[in-house]
Amino acid sequence: FARKIGFNDSSGGIAASGGTLSNLNALIAARHNAGLSSDSNSVILISEDAHSSFIKCTRIMGLDETNLVRIKTDNKGCMDIKNLTEIIDKCSLINKKIIAIVATLGTTVRGAIDPIKDISRICKERNIWLHIDGSIGGVFAITSIPIEGLKNVNQANSITINPQKIIGITKTSSLLLVSDMSTLENTFST
Numbered sequence: 001f002a003r004k005i006g007f008n009d010s011s012g013g014i015a016a017s018g019g020t021l022s023n024l025n026a027l028i029a030a031r032h033n034a035g036l037s038s039d040s041n042s043v044i045l046i047s048e049d050a051h052s053s054f055i056k057c058t059r060i061m062g063l064d065e066t067n068l069v070r071i072k073t074d075n076k077g078c079m080d081i082k083n084l085t086e087i088i089d090k091c092s093l094i095n096k097k098i099i100a101i102v103a104t105l106g107t108t109v110r111g112a113i114d115p116i117k118d119i120s121r122i123c124k125e126r127n128i129w130l131h132i133d134g135s136i137g138g139v140f141a142i143t144s145i146p147i148e149g150l151k152n153v154n155q156a157n158s159i160t161i162n163p164q165k166i167i168g169i170t171k172t173s174s175l176l177l178v179s180d181m182s183t184l185e186n187t188f189s190t
């Protein structure tokens with residue numbers, strides 16, 4: 001699956017029982033990769049329309065909702081890039097460490113796809129982990145259905161895919177795919 005979405009040979013992934021747990025594993029790997037721990041000064045940038053699972057993730061990570069910084073959405077429900085760069089600058093000004101930026105590929109209510117190309121460019125420039133929550137739309141990235149917003153998903157560090165959602169698999173099932181499998185190994189191996 002990781003190869004199918006365009007990741008290279010270092011990629012891989014793990015199965016989880018749902019999208020919440022895939023997102024959680026991704027954020028913990030991102031945090032480890034950034035050399036951060038449950039530092040209350042660290043933040044995760046998500047859009048206003050991102051899924052409520054991220055609130056649960058922060059609780060499990062020893063953080064809380066104040067560690068989730070919400071980026072404005074435009075009138076279609078997509079993350080506003082101008083607001084994203086403003087918030088990133090503000091974070092560096094007040095010395096907040098960014099664990100990850102989360103782009104949603106198919107928001108739960110409106111089905112909006114955040115502008116992944118722009119977000120991935122910003123992440124690369126500033127060396128920030130990009131997680132894509134593709135719990136709704138990510139599964140299309142392994143098909144040949146041409147959807148404009150799906151291009152560039154392989155620029156992410158990690159992506160959640162949830163077969164149980166839009167293709168109607170009745171058992172909760174999820175995959176976390178990562179561009180570099182060693183990031184998961186470094187985070188979780190004992």
Ligand SMILES: *Cc1c(COP(=O)(O)O)cnc(C)c1O
Pocket residue numbers: 017018019020021051053104106107108133134135136162165172173174
């Ligand atoms: C449903 C959903 C999740 C959480 O997935 P679960 O399998 O219910 O844990 C995360 N993100 C989005 C966008 C979702 O729609």
